[in-house]
Amino acid sequence: xxxxxxxxxxxxxxxxxxxxxxxxxxxxxxxxxxxxxxxxxxxxxxxxxxxxxxxxxxxxxxxxxxxxxxxxxxxxxxxxxxxxxxxxxxxxxxxxxxxxxxxxxxxxxxxxxxxxxxxxxxxxxxxxxxxxxxxxxxxxxxxxxxxxxxxxxxxxxxxxxxxxxxxxxxxxxxxxxxxxxxxxxxxxxxxxxxxxxxxxxxxxxxxxxxxxxxxxxxxxxxxxxxxxxxxxxxxxxxxxxxxxxxxxxxxxxxxxxxxxxxxxxxxxxxxxxxxxxxxxxxxxxxxxxxxxxxxxxxxxxxxxxxxxxxxxxxxxxxxxxxxxxxxxxxxxxxxxxxxxxxxxxxxxxxxxxxxxxxxxxxxxxxxxxxxxxxxxxxxxxxxxxxxxxxxxxxxxxxxxxxxxxxxxxxxxxxxxxxxxxxxx
Ligand code: CTP
Numbered sequence: 001x002x003x004x005x006x007x008x009x010x011x012x013x014x015x016x017x018x019x020x021x022x023x024x025x026x027x028x029x030x031x032x033x034x035x036x037x038x039x040x041x042x043x044x045x046x047x048x049x050x051x052x053x054x055x056x057x058x059x060x061x062x063x064x065x066x067x068x069x070x071x072x073x074x075x076x077x078x079x080x081x082x083x084x085x086x087x088x089x090x091x092x093x094x095x096x097x098x099x100x101x102x103x104x105x106x107x108x109x110x111x112x113x114x115x116x117x118x119x120x121x122x123x124x125x126x127x128x129x130x131x132x133x134x135x136x137x138x139x140x141x142x143x144x145x146x147x148x149x150x151x152x153x154x155x156x157x158x159x160x161x162x163x164x165x166x167x168x169x170x171x172x173x174x175x176x177x178x179x180x181x182x183x184x185x186x187x188x189x190x191x192x193x194x195x196x197x198x199x200x201x202x203x204x205x206x207x208x209x210x211x212x213x214x215x216x217x218x219x220x221x222x223x224x225x226x227x228x229x230x231x232x233x234x235x236x237x238x239x240x241x242x243x244x245x246x247x248x249x250x251x252x253x254x255x256x257x258x259x260x261x262x263x264x265x266x267x268x269x270x271x272x273x274x275x276x277x278x279x280x281x282x283x284x285x286x287x288x289x290x291x292x293x294x295x296x297x298x299x300x301x302x303x304x305x306x307x308x309x310x311x312x313x314x315x316x317x318x319x320x321x322x323x324x325x326x327x328x329x330x331x332x333x334x335x336x337x338x339x340x341x342x343x344x345x346x347x348x349x350x351x352x353x354x355x356x357x358x359x360x361x362x363x364x365x366x367x368x369x370x371x372x373x374x375x376x377x378x379x380x381x382x383x384x385x386x387x388x389x390x391x392x393x394x395x396x397x398x399x400x401x402x403x404x405x406x407x408x409x410x411x412x413x414x415x416x417x418x419x420x421x422x423x424x
Pocket of ligand 1: 305334335
């Protein structure tokens, strides 16, 4: 297992500091670890005790602690981090950073670090708009610091304008993207916490009112990943599907406002925000989870379902006997996609995927007819598509076909969701 990603969170002195507590909870929930540095003025707004309890780590407040300098010096604090987040970043902290001033623990470690830094400014609108602050922001961006623009709205000081700290979910999305994590896990996104029918947008950064999202009110069913067909207690038949494309489609559909059920084979991917995930292992389990999730307005069958399974699963590990290999009798798995096409609760729009290495459109068209679905998204898997981050696809429908040149799987997902929205 990879070591969990680690965030060093610097909390400056501003009323928005209280949001840092929620951010710590979200970071921990996403599987990352977090350690806090609290500035002297930050401690006027939140206590080290709160941060220590939430982060389950010691909170660091001063440069002049001999114990810390021997056991966990300021250099080590930043070195162990994959990302340093300053939240809230006050005008004063930003000014010191831009000027290279190091007069406390936070500013010293920021000057001493070569780790990526995300600054989340939050301050009064006039302080934000002041020429000095804007000059400092420009300088920090030139210096390679990531600056998250503040939100606009009513402020704690009674004024209105830009300067408000974004909500913790939006901060978490920014952190996940800087960490190169394609998906964001937030509370409510886990299988055990999300129920079908619950608000699918819970925890998502708001980007449009619900009713303006093109798939608002629609139920979208997605299958993703491989299936794993057991041979005996330790062996199985599987394939190289990473699940990335299916998860990206589930995420894009949820962002478009849909209620999404994601039936996932065994993959190590976090659940996209607002998605109801059902984990399965075998093709038979996947088929039954898909049927349980009906009715759906749209079904997108991205999973690389194993075509075959072992006829019997040996109860004990199969042992070598002499030179002859153990016989393995295979039987065909049900075709989940084709089964949906003739189901009495057939989704209004049924989309299959196909993996092809040659004659892509031609093979896809044959598959469209054979499986009686509405569209086939054919992957060109002649290169490094399986497990890779990019995809190039042919979309084949009854009326024609189109080619989408190589692009990130997340872009394929968004384009596909866009096309689905136009269709329904
Ligand atoms: N599919 C399914 N159930 C199966 C097999 C496939 O639902 N038992 C779905 C996949 O999720 C995908 C499409 O059918 O949407 C792929 O069909 P498949 O015939 O497996 O195509 P390829 O993987 O391209 O395989 P081949 O070209 O060997 O037929």
